[in-house]
Amino acid sequence: MVSKRSRQTGSVVVMMALSMAVLVAAVGLVVDTGVTYMVRDKLNAATDAASLAAARAVSQGKDEATQRANAQAAAIRFFNANYPTNYMGSTARLNAPSVVFNNGMVTVSVSASATLPISFLGLLGVSPLTPAVASQAVRKDLDMAVVLDTSGSLYYQGSNVIASAKTFLNQFNADQDRVGLIHFSYGAVVDDPIRPVARGFDRTSMIKHINDFDFSGSTASPEGMYWARQQLNSVPTSNNNRSNLRVIVFFSDGAPNSFASYLTWKTPSDCTKAGVITTDDDSSGTPGGLYRTDVQASVLTDQRCNPNYAYGYDRYGRYYYDIDDKASALPDWYNGHNPESKPNDPNLREFAVVTDSPRKVTNAVTFTNVNRAARNLVEAMAKKSQDEGIYVFTLGLGSALKSGTGVDGEKGEDTLKCMANSTDAPARCFNAAKPVGLYCYAATTSDLTPCFSKLASAIMRISR
Structure with missing residues (x-):
């Protein structure tokens, strides 16, 4: 039991x-x-x-x-x-x-x-x-404008910039992708125009131009940005010729401080040409110029557009001309690439020089106005590009971008972030409804190639 x-x-x-x-x-x-x-x-x-x-x-x-x-x-x-x-x-x-x-x-x-x-x-x-x-x-398929800063502050980093830029180009299809190449300092040069109809780009020609870069001059960022947008928009919309993906890649190591302009002169016959007016980054002195808009670093040969005496050499070895003695006013609107016969044509107005936003600028030819206008213009050009569906990617090199410069003590990288409309851009310029790009910071030249590669990957991700 x-x-x-x-x-x-x-x-x-x-x-x-x-x-x-x-x-x-x-x-x-x-x-x-x-x-x-x-x-x-x-x-x-x-x-x-x-x-x-x-x-x-x-x-x-x-x-x-x-x-x-x-x-x-x-x-x-x-x-x-x-x-x-x-x-x-x-x-x-x-x-x-x-x-x-x-x-x-x-x-x-x-x-x-x-x-x-x-x-x-x-x-x-x-x-x-x-x-x-x-x-x-x-x-x-891709339409892309690559804009490279070749200003004098990059003189000792030039070889690294050249090597990284070539590596970046090698990541794109020379038979299918359209690519235009631009470099700038005082003026801007379109080294290799984008093909308006045929696809592809001449990689050999671009590599040769990049190898020949010389680093001198100031930072006329609006000139590089102007030509980047112009190149992309030169591809016609007829027959769906433009690529669905349009991109500007913009590299610089400093804050904008120069731009092209037809100035108003005290004696109107003194100068009838457009030239680049420039400032330094230390918030002092008077504007200098005028420099040719179509080459990297050369004063206008018409001496009526430059006084007969020199202001001297700046810290980058640039020969400065003090022009405020003869020039009386900045234009109301950006006109640096208008025909000489129509310097202030009301039908050719896109970007305001005299404005209250985001930085107040008046007509007076002063350091403050020229320095602020240079920053306003490049941001306005990038914003207009985004309005047209263009993505802007920016790459900044060096610690100077982290320091406040110019009349308002603004960081150069904040301008680059605004240009990209990146998610970490200042609140005043970020717009989630527009194409959101990317800003990559390279602290040293060893970070350049990884940054360019990061931008290339981001461009691929856009089309996924």
Whole structure:
């Protein structure tokens, strides 16, 4: 006869066994779910990196077969670099990357899965988990203007700027992407105009021009920005010729301090030409000029546009002319590229010089007005570009951008952020309803190439 106590003891043992089984299953579920999520996140990061790298690598090669092979090789290389062997004990499997060409658009698809080791649930007869993910990057045809600062403050960093700019260009497709190249200091030079109809760009010509860059002059940022927008808008809209993705990439190491203008002169016959009027960054002195608008650093040869005496050499070795003795007024509107016969044509007004926003500027030819107008103009040009659907990406080099300069002691990088409409831009200029670009800060020249690469990746992400 079995006693009541024995029967109770047996029931407790059964209940404990069942409870332990449930507990083991619960622990197994928690552990396995956590590991699965971690593996899936790592797979996502690896396939995302692989698809973006493949989209960039499509630029390499003269035909689709070579471009596809380069893209697939890049996808495999970046996936392996971003998914460590035996991560969390898993075994990853990358499927063959797909690269599809279709009317100027390339779609890269990357998928992968991972098999997890025998787990707690495996002990209960449940099959091992196999998380799987997929990423896709769509690389659209691109119209892009690249604007590079070649002012004198970059003299000792010039070789690094040149090397990084060439690396950046190599990430784009010379057969499909339209690219224009501009450099500026006092004036701005369109080294390689964007092709208005045919696709592609002459990489060899651009590399040669970049190699020949000389670093001297001031920072007439509005001149570089003016030509960047003009180049993109020179591509006609007829027959859907413009690319859906239009981008300006703007590099500088300082705050704007110069711009082109037809000035009003005390003696009207003194000067009838447009020239670049310039200030330094130390909030003192008088405006200098005038410099040619179409070359990097050269005074106007018409001596009526420059007084006969020199103000001297500034700290960058630039030969300054003191012009406030003869010039009586700045124009109401930016007119630096108007025809000489129509310097103040009311039909050619886009960007106000005399304004209360965001910095107050009057007509007087003073350091304050010229310095403020230079910053106002480049921001206004970038804003107008964004109104037209153009993305602006900016890259700043050096600690000077972190310091307040000019008459208002503003940081140069705040202007670059405003130009980009980046999410970290000052509240006065950020507009989430307009194309949001990116500002990348390179503290030293060793950060230049990574920054250019970050911008290239961001441009790819826009089209995803």
